[in-house]
Amino acid sequence: MNNMINFGMIGCGYWGKNIARNIYQNEDCNLSHISDLNESNLSYINKNYPNTKTTVNADEVFKDTDLDIVGIFTPPKTHYKLIMKALENDKHVLVTKPLCLSVLEAEKIKVTSEKKQLRVFLDDTFLFSGPIAFLKKYFKEESFGDLVFIQSSRINLGLIQDDCNVIWDLGPHDIGILNYILDSEPIKVRATGFNPFEGIYDFACHSNCDLVYENNLFATVTLSWLSAIKTRRMIFGGTKETVVYDHLDEDQQIKIFKQSILPSEIDASTQFEYSVGETVLPLIDNIEPLKNEIEEVVRCLKTNTKFVSDVDHAIKTIKVIESLQLSLMSNSEFIDT
Numbered sequence: 001m002n003n004m005i006n007f008g009m010i011g012c013g014y015w016g017k018n019i020a021r022n023i024y025q026n027e028d029c030n031l032s033h034i035s036d037l038n039e040s041n042l043s044y045i046n047k048n049y050p051n052t053k054t055t056v057n058a059d060e061v062f063k064d065t066d067l068d069i070v071g072i073f074t075p076p077k078t079h080y081k082l083i084m085k086a087l088e089n090d091k092h093v094l095v096t097k098p099l100c101l102s103v104l105e106a107e108k109i110k111v112t113s114e115k116k117q118l119r120v121f122l123d124d125t126f127l128f129s130g131p132i133a134f135l136k137k138y139f140k141e142e143s144f145g146d147l148v149f150i151q152s153s154r155i156n157l158g159l160i161q162d163d164c165n166v167i168w169d170l171g172p173h174d175i176g177i178l179n180y181i182l183d184s185e186p187i188k189v190r191a192t193g194f195n196p197f198e199g200i201y202d203f204a205c206h207s208n209c210d211l212v213y214e215n216n217l218f219a220t221v222t223l224s225w226l227s228a229i230k231t232r233r234m235i236f237g238g239t240k241e242t243v244v245y246d247h248l249d250e251d252q253q254i255k256i257f258k259q260s261i262l263p264s265e266i267d268a269s270t271q272f273e274y275s276v277g278e279t280v281l282p283l284i285d286n287i288e289p290l291k292n293e294i295e296e297v298v299r300c301l302k303t304n305t306k307f308v309s310d311v312d313h314a315i316k317t318i319k320v321i322e323s324l325q326l327s328l329m330s331n332s333e334f335i336d337t
Helices: 014-025 039-048 058-062 076-088 103-115 130-138 166-182 289-303 311-328
Strands: 005-010 029-035 053-055 069-072 092-096 120-123 147-157 188-194 206-212 218-224 226-238 242-246 254-263 272-280
Touching: 005 014, 005 058, 005 289, 014 029, 014 039, 014 069, 014 289, 029 058, 039 053, 053 058, 058 076, 069 076, 076 092, 076 103, 103 120, 103 311, 120 289, 120 311, 130 166, 130 242, 130 254, 147 166, 166 188, 166 206, 166 218, 166 311, 188 311, 206 311
Parallel strands: 005 029, 005 069, 029 053, 069 092, 092 120, 147 218
Antiparallel strands: 147 226, 188 206, 206 218, 226 242, 242 254, 254 272
16 A cells, blocks of 8 residues: 555544544545535535545545545444445445444445455544553453443433434444453343434433343443433442543543442451542543544554454444344343344
8 A cells, every 4th residue: 555545535524524634634644535515514624624625426535546545424324335335436444433223234344345355444433542541451450350330421412313313323432442441242231211202203312221241240321312411431340449431521531449349358247348548540641532543544554454443343332232222122121142
């Protein structure tokens, strides 16, 4: 592959603009060609990146023979068709989550990309952040003990999607993070959910998802478009410590509480004993995750090495979400994954 990676993009809304900025700032990339149906988005690109070609016709990007890779940042229901079109035109792909809306579609993407020897990269941005890199290593430390529970909350007021429910929209973040950190997938899942707009809207807007892993590890993930209070927090409870990851805490995203509760081995009259210690604030790399992600995409294209959030990672996430969807439609019964 040439020294410079020529990027095209389909979709340049809120998130696409962040992607475009990081591609443009990477010295190994050319932000070459962008398509969007919204003229104001194209005007933004023309103003900020005057050397980038723009069009309302996505086919012009797919058929641009100068491009190495196409980024797809459009609504989830469009992903499968656009990914396949990029592959058919011999382009590598970077696509925002979720990869697509079914395991069947994801497996077809995998087969096609492998047959054509092309790469499909999932924009699972959190996996390239300093806090997540820290957590993946830290839970192997003896000081933490055994991981016994996880509580995750990803709630906000909107944005309500018109083509999928809140699990498909927000769930890929938390499930992708957990699959990556734990290096395993849940063995069974359950989901509850509700929609306060029945009659005018068809999808669940709030959901509680229970994920059960081997060794009796239990995770609860709350997802919502209905909260006026925005929360992006994960709590990891261990037998010796509790670790809190708060993505919205600008000063300290990771806090380690050296506190725990264990069956009593000292006082026979007391069933449990409580350990209360100091709070540790570790130093965490604060480089923008998208910067790391684009650098990793470039490295993988040039060296043909493994990407953390590849198609296999995406399929594992979609399998969990499909099972949660089935539970939601089956009176919230546990579903084996």
